[in-house]
Amino acid sequence: MMKFISAVIVATLSAMIIFLPGIAYAVDVTMGSNGNLVFSPDNISITAGETVHFVNGMLPPHNIIVEGRADLSRESLMFTPGESQDILFADAGDYDFFCGPHQGAGMIGHLHVE
Numbered sequence: 001m002m003k004f005i006s007a008v009i010v011a012t013l014s015a016m017i018i019f020l021p022g023i024a025y026a027v028d029v030t031m032g033s034n035g036n037l038v039f040s041p042d043n044i045s046i047t048a049g050e051t052v053h054f055v056n057g058m059l060p061p062h063n064i065i066v067e068g069r070a071d072l073s074r075e076s077l078m079f080t081p082g083e084s085q086d087i088l089f090a091d092a093g094d095y096d097f098f099c100g101p102h103q104g105a106g107m108i109g110h111l112h113v114e
């Protein structure tokens with residue numbers, strides 16, 4: 001009986017993993033890549049409606065400030081490597097973004113949405 005229950009649990013967990021809704025990101029951006037105060041990549045092109053996935057890397061804390069767009073910015077600082085923020089860009093345009101703590105160090109990027 002225990003063996004049967006174990007098998008059911010394993011089968012259920014497997015099914016949950018397989019059928020978890022997958023989220024497709026247009027771009028993964030690493031913040032603090034390879035110990036440098038950069039967004040990587042820092043020059044991004046996506047299509048309107050796509051989502052950019054920002055992942056915290058080395059030298060935290062980091063955040064994402066989209067110039068002139070408080071609604072798209074993620075001001076809360078991320079301290080733990082692996083933390084992430086998703087930003088959906090619904091409108092075409094050109095966006096400059098930077099990391100609040102590290103803007104002066106050149107942690108900036110550009111996003112083109114078509």
Ligand SMILES: [Cu+2]
Nearest residue numbers: 061062099102
């Ligand atoms: Cu930073």
